[in-house]
Amino acid sequence: MIFLDAAATTPVRREALEAMWPYLSGEFGNPSSHHSLGEAAAAALAEARSGVAKVLNCRAGEVTFTSGGTEADNLAVKGIALARQAAAPSLNRIVISAIEHPAVEESARYLERVHGFAVDVLPVDGDGMVSVEALRAVIGPKTAMVSIMYANNEIGTVQPIAALAAVAREHGVPFHTDAVQAAGWLTLDVRALGVDALSISGHKLGAPKGSGVLFTRGRLRVEPLVHGGGQERAKRSGTENVAGAVALSTALRLSHAEQPEQAARVSELRNQFIGRILATVPDALLTGHRKQRLPSVASFCFPGTSGESVLLELERLGVVCSSGSACAAGSDAPSPVLVALGIAPETAQTAVRFSFTSTITDAELEQAAAAVETAVGRVRNLASPQAG
């Protein structure tokens, strides 16, 4: 099987598994316990936190471990907006982009529904790019926070985060970015990016599902969503997932070290793959930005098919991928991301996303491109046999 669904999840790296194993077995202590087992767990957690901080170029105290990307996004959007509003009730607007992951989009809608916030949604152009001018036009004295994703999970478009964050900074508004898909491929240096908050998910970069991180800058106040024993500097109560944090830190450190080489190699393979598909599959339409895109994502629409049928054919041919976001799987509605790009709903229904792990090879992608040509041809023939 050729696995081209890394944007949905990745296998746990052996190094991460080996690093976490002791904290699931012999060193099973609770980091809050005042005995040697507890202290060993607390030390491991502290080391994991420092490891993450090193990659993010931040202080260890600015790293909060969460149960994944969804929780990190919820904590950022709700936590920052509610804390800001508590300090200044006139702060009742938040800004997001039209192509956010549901973890951000639904958090914003929750604030609107339950806490009376207004949500300003920045449009994207046909490539999925948010414009700095659009943010400048909408941000104002009532804006409590801005959340714009670093790289999109369906089309791979990468936003100009440093420039967007600079606009928010000019207005003294905290800026959060969902870096779940960017992690492992793009810089996560929060000082260089100039962001105030950044989310990461472990399972997209070789750590287990259910591990995540939210960076929040210095004294930025965050209203907790989970109350209890005050762990994670009271930002996120609950006994810490020590093994998950150790695995995430290990996987993040390794992917960061490998990033320059892998990003260049996989970008090159991605370009070849895109070129092959566009050359061999009639009417194939690349979605997302041609250049400003994740090394790991190639996404297309194949008019005259249904994305789901192409996926089934591809799986028969030994290639596993996705029709878009795994989180929207099972839904018949066209992807809101593709619709936001201006793609017609009937074309959006034909979307297929190929996303690569850092170990993908040229041979695998060559085989996959041939399978795509066959699969799309078969589905189109079934749809209109006389045409074939």
Ligand code: PLP
């Ligand atoms: N944000 C983005 C951009 C994602 O792609 C995902 C997962 O697909 C998430 C957030 C949610 O992360 P998790 O699966 O760890 O909850």
